Amino acid sequence: MSYKSLWQGRTDTEDGVRGQRWHQVVNVEPAESKCGTVALIGYPVDQGVSLNKGRPGAGGGPNTLRQSLSSLPWVIEGSLSDHGDISPLPTLPQTQQLYADRVTGLLANNKCVLGLGGGHDIARGSFHGLQQFASEQARIGIINFDAHLDLRKPAPVSSSGTPFRDISEWCSANGRAFNYCCMGVSVAANTPALFDYARLTDTYWLEDVDFDLAKATSVLSAFLNRIDTLYVTVCMDAFPASAAPGVSAPAAVGIDTAAVLNVIRWLGRYCHQHNITWPLADIAELNPTFDKENKTTRLAARVGFELTRAMTK
Structure with missing residues (x-):
């Protein structure tokens, strides 16, 4: 099925423009060079x-x-465009670079880009897409909502468990700071070697059992002082399996859904107040094959709704 045919849902014509939903405002045949607000x-x-x-x-x-996403209300002052999907190439690094190049092009003509995953290896492509777009002086920071640090060493190739290790090694080789914060980490889902590498790279993190709005914003406030450009990635396995069963690796504990949404809203306000550019986010590991009653899909859509609102503040 074509992605274009998926944009449909209820309409509230009696409410006029203020009653429009995503499927009513989305442009599914956008020109890559046309300036816009939100690009998918x-x-x-x-x-x-x-x-x-x-x-x-x-x-x-x-x-x-x-x-x-189709039937969610459109609450942003601006445009929405869907640029379809990339076509996977023979190797994962090739696919990630293709995605990076598309992200770079979209960032040049839109206020923000929301990536729809896909495995969490999307993060490597997202980072490089932003890095190619940003100035060499930009201090890029990554905030990852995830039960996993995803700092595994490629053995021997990259995977969905290695993206932030891949990024860290690229930063080291290119004289860039690796600014990484992982929110909702499970000590039962990461080996000691991964925490050792996190400490070695001065990674910030907050455990799932400690996650709430107050503790999250405390950690993030310190982290955000180090950066001026932000990329946020939300792995759906950060949430409890009861709320997000349709993922690649369900979480036994996970982090509270409402708290995550409130943190995303806080990030939007904080970035606006402190002149931090936030042009890029993505959602990873949504696995519809294992979803139940569309729980994970509906939650992922709500996350996407909140991310786009926060980035366009």
Whole structure:
């Protein structure tokens, strides 16, 4: 099914423009060079998940997410464009670079870009897309909502478990600071070697059992002092399996959904108040194959709704 046909849902014509929903405002045949507000791009890839020995199926995430976003109210002053999906290439690094190049092009002509994953290997492509767009002086920071640090060493190739290790090594080789913060980390889902590497790279993190709005904003306030450009990635396995069963690796504990949404709102306000540019976010590991009653898909759509609102403040 074409991604274009997925944008449909209820309409409230009696409410006029103020009653419009995403499917009514989205441009599904946008010119890449046309300036806009919010641009969507899909990463229908779960090769990295398979390489990481996870449950395949995240490749269906982008279209499922489009369907769930369709009927949400459009509350942003500006335009929405959907630029479809990239076509996976033979190797994961090639696919990630293709995605990075698309992100770079979209950032040049839109206020913000929301990536629809796909495995969490989307993060490597997202980072490089932003890095290619930003100035060399930009201090890019990554905030990852995730049960996993995803700092595994490629063995021997990259996967959905290695993106932030890949980024860290690129930063080291290119004289850039690696600014990484992981929110909702499970000590039961990460080996001591991963925490050792996190300490070595001065990574910030907050455990799942400690996650609430007050503690999260305390950690993030310190982290944000180090950066001027932000990229946020939300792995759906950060949430409890009861709320998000349709993921590659369900969480036994997870972090509170309302708290995450409030943190995203806080990030939007903080970035606006402190002149931090926030042009890029993505949603990863939505796996419709294992979803139940569309729980994960609906939650992912709400996350996307909040991310776009926060980035366009």
